[in-house]
Amino acid sequence: MLKEERQQFILNEVRIHNKVLLTDMADLLNVSVDTVRRDIKELDRSDQLKKVHGGAVSLGFNNYNPIGKKIYSLEKKALIAEKAMSLIKEGQIILLSGGTTNLELARRLPSKMKLTCFTPSLPIAVQLLSKTNIETIFIGGRLSKDSQITIGGSAINMLSEIKVDICFLGTNSIHPTEGLTEFDWEIVQMKKAMIHSSRKVVSPCISEKIGSMQRYKICGAEDIDVLITELEPWDAKLEAFKNMNIQLL
């Protein structure tokens, strides 16, 4: 196998997953990690990806958390995404907020399923490009560099003009009494607008985030219709949500 092929492969993996692990690449390509490291170093020097400790990430899609940890919670997010899939039916209009869990969901949407999909998230839009039967409508606005979604008046304005069947609301913090909270004020505004534009609100949320709280409130826990976690339905952490008319998945 040519060096160029290998590098192309790595680049391709990065394009698809937004990140790669050195060890995975070494495994898949049957070369030593040193070689992959050298390849990634070259690709980094030629600005085709960004080298990070343990692997590489695609340019622009900055992974602020270390890559190893990310992979770990990725499994939970994958599980949540699988569950979320069961809520989606052919022909529906859905709205995907940002966040890596929703990105996992977007990745899993079958190419053959006819859907209309609104999103303010750049990585999700990129992911949806490859799904031939999904019509993607991007919510325009000012791009926030760290969350990689559009925010601001123009985006909220565009949201105010739509009504979708289901909104998958990437959730950073959820608390039985305090509800859904966020660190960033502008994102709060976006999420409020999203809830307002949706008939049904689904909150995919990994268990670590249950019970946590941040500065600004988006809505009460009772305002969401479905809570999806990677936990089994009888888990203690979910107890507090059981008499709230929330469907637990």
Add this chain to the structure above:
Amino acid sequence: MLKEERQQFILNEVRIHNKVLLTDMADLLNVSVDTVRRDIKELDRSDQLKKVHGGAVSLGFNNYNPIGKKIYSLEKKALIAEKAMSLIKEGQIILLSGGTTNLELARRLPSKMKLTCFTPSLPIAVQLLSKTNIETIFIGGRLSKDSQITIGGSAINMLSEIKVDICFLGTNSIHPTEGLTEFDWEIVQMKKAMIHSSRKVVSPCISEKIGSMQRYKICGAEDIDVLITELEPWDAKLEAFKNMNIQLL
């Protein structure tokens, strides 16, 4: 077997597989690897493929943009992008249409330059994410899967609400008398709206596209302010544009 035949065969293999191994070719053609090496060297010198350690790959083998399309005539586009850079000044508000030439331009924008940048192009937005001082505003709308830009009423609407200093209008076809033309009607609408929102219209355009024509008209050649090509200013192809009050770069 003639040398010509052999080289044609190699070229064909490259076209089909995007790569060839030196040893495979030597085997298939029953000649020594030295011969194949010499053939590949010749083909490389005449720009028909790219020679690499151990074989050859097709031209443009690793010219991928962030979303995964190959960029052809990268060199020319890079040159145009460099020229275009000279038109941009700190603090300006610019509008970048889609197209790979503009993508090259976006790639070159210095991270430290303060700019506000509107774009309906997904790859360009991704590229701009990593530029810390550039505020990016994404024009929302329906995403066209092949051009990877947003189109449709919503996008045009958003464009109608802005006014920028310079618009870099990726150009598919330009003709001295027929003006700028496009194949896709929806993109025509977008480009018309972009022109309308801009004080100054710049058309970066590789020389192959000069003189060509497509189905729908965007605007007359005289409606653009600057034409940037990779050619020298005295090139014959540019003659027709010289008495049109267009700045040539």
Add this chain to the structure above:
DNA sequence: GCATGATTTGCAATTTAATGCCATTTTTTT
């Protein structure tokens, strides 16, 4: 037909590049 010169091809010696391995240092995680 065949001698001549140019081109093409294969071979061998040498140089260069790619890869893997390992000891050491740095970074990350616990």
Add this chain to the structure above:
DNA sequence: AAAAAAATGGCATTAAATTGCAAATCATGC
């Protein structure tokens, strides 16, 4: 602070490139 994972730099091994050279092939003009 200790342990684990990853990065770095040096070195050895192997594969490939380069160069020079000689043999083979070819076109040509006589």
